[in-house]
Amino acid sequence: MKTRITEMFGIEHPIIQGGMHYVGFAEMAAAVSNAGGLGIITGLTQGTPEKLANEIARCKDMTDKPFGVNLTFLPMVNAPDYPGLVRVIIEGGVKIVETAGNNPAQVLPYFKDAGVKVIHKCTSVRHSLKAQSIGCDAVSVDGFECGGHPGEDDIPNMILLPRAADELEIPFVASGGMADGRSLVAALAMGADGMNMGTRFIATKEAPVHENVKAAIVAASELDTRLVMRPLRNTERVMTNDAVEELLKIEKEKGADLKFEDIIEQVAGVYPRIMTEGDMDAGAWSCGMVAGLINDIPTCQELIDSIMAQADEIITQRLAGFQAA
Numbered sequence: 001m002k003t004r005i006t007e008m009f010g011i012e013h014p015i016i017q018g019g020m021h022y023v024g025f026a027e028m029a030a031a032v033s034n035a036g037g038l039g040i041i042t043g044l045t046q047g048t049p050e051k052l053a054n055e056i057a058r059c060k061d062m063t064d065k066p067f068g069v070n071l072t073f074l075p076m077v078n079a080p081d082y083p084g085l086v087r088v089i090i091e092g093g094v095k096i097v098e099t100a101g102n103n104p105a106q107v108l109p110y111f112k113d114a115g116v117k118v119i120h121k122c123t124s125v126r127h128s129l130k131a132q133s134i135g136c137d138a139v140s141v142d143g144f145e146c147g148g149h150p151g152e153d154d155i156p157n158m159i160l161l162p163r164a165a166d167e168l169e170i171p172f173v174a175s176g177g178m179a180d181g182r183s184l185v186a187a188l189a190m191g192a193d194g195m196n197m198g199t200r201f202i203a204t205k206e207a208p209v210h211e212n213v214k215a216a217i218v219a220a221s222e223l224d225t226r227l228v229m230r231p232l233r234n235t236e237r238v239m240t241n242d243a244v245e246e247l248l249k250i251e252k253e254k255g256a257d258l259k260f261e262d263i264i265e266q267v268a269g270v271y272p273r274i275m276t277e278g279d280m281d282a283g284a285w286s287c288g289m290v291a292g293l294i295n296d297i298p299t300c301q302e303l304i305d306s307i308m309a310q311a312d313e314i315i316t317q318r319l320a321g322f323q324a325a
């Protein structure tokens with residue numbers, strides 16, 4: 001399939017694997033890229049420029065296809081060495097960067113000079129327009145359904161995507177709730193040039209996470225996510241578990257007085273325990289409502305091939321059939 005996104009990134013299929021903390025290692029990115037999508041290494045999981053440079057080199061050993069690096073800009077007490085991370089991305093020859101969180105204006109000139117394409121992840125039309133105005137090449141439009149940080153507007157993709165299509169000139173991919181060929185065709189119908197998936201890619205053979213994480217996603221229904229940290233205006237959609245129910249209890253008790261310190265035990269530094277050790281009640285971990293559509297653990301190649309085959313079948317059979325009738 002050829003879209004503005006496949007052309008821009010030099011990929012076979014318009015399917016991107018979004019950056020994911022403690023999931024987006026070289027193994028994940030390479031598997032997605034080798035299957036014809038765009039794999040993305042998560043920069044902040046590596047943390048230091050040296051470690052990220054090493055991860056980029058490892059990914060290059062595993063694929064000769066294009067892959068990207070995610071740089072998430074968050075307000076942090078101990079901010080990572082962003083200039084150093086930008087430097088190793090450019091020196092490593094990576095040509096695609098997915099930015100997320102705060103406005104990436106400060107790093108854009110460096111990437112532009114180096115010929116790196118930037119796709120910024122946004123949860124609203126106004127942020128998407130801002131990204132376009134500062135020179136981002138594309139945006140990833142993340143609806144309310146998404147795993148991770150859906151923002152504070154709560155607009156689902158059935159509204160958000162056509163709204164983005166009406167306003168944007170640069171290409172965008174649909175993100176949040178995407179799982180299969182039906183998602184892809186719907187995203188294209190609403191004006192997107194492809195789709196970005198997070199949760200779906202965790203439940204694949206190559207995802208370098210503990211088997212318990214994959215099993216939890218397969219077992220979960222669309223009712224099993226919760227929104228946490230809303231009182232801090234840092235809303236995150238996570239899989240429910242004992243720690244999350246405790247966190248929500250604390251949020252209810254503290255009300256508007258909630259501070260980050262009150263919930264630090266449930267959210268800080270929990271990813272390695274969950275993703276690597278498989279301790280599923282260790283804390284809050286991002287997961288999308290799309291878990292309800294995930295019932296298997298295929299390879300990335302099987303997943304992407306099945307998405308493209310289903311999309312083709314819908315377009316040429318089901319939809320064309322309506323026209324013929």
Ligand SMILES: Cc1cc2nc3c(=O)[nH]c(=O)nc-3n(C[C@H](O)[C@H](O)[C@H](O)COP(=O)(O)O)c2cc1C
Binds near residue numbers: 020148176177197285
């Ligand atoms: C476990 C997990 C970790 C994530 N970590 C990040 C991250 O570090 N940076 C980021 O920009 N997005 C992160 N995301 C969001 C994904 O890149 C993607 O936008 C989102 O998962 C799309 O929604 P979906 O899960 O419904 O496909 C994460 C998502 C998940 C599920």
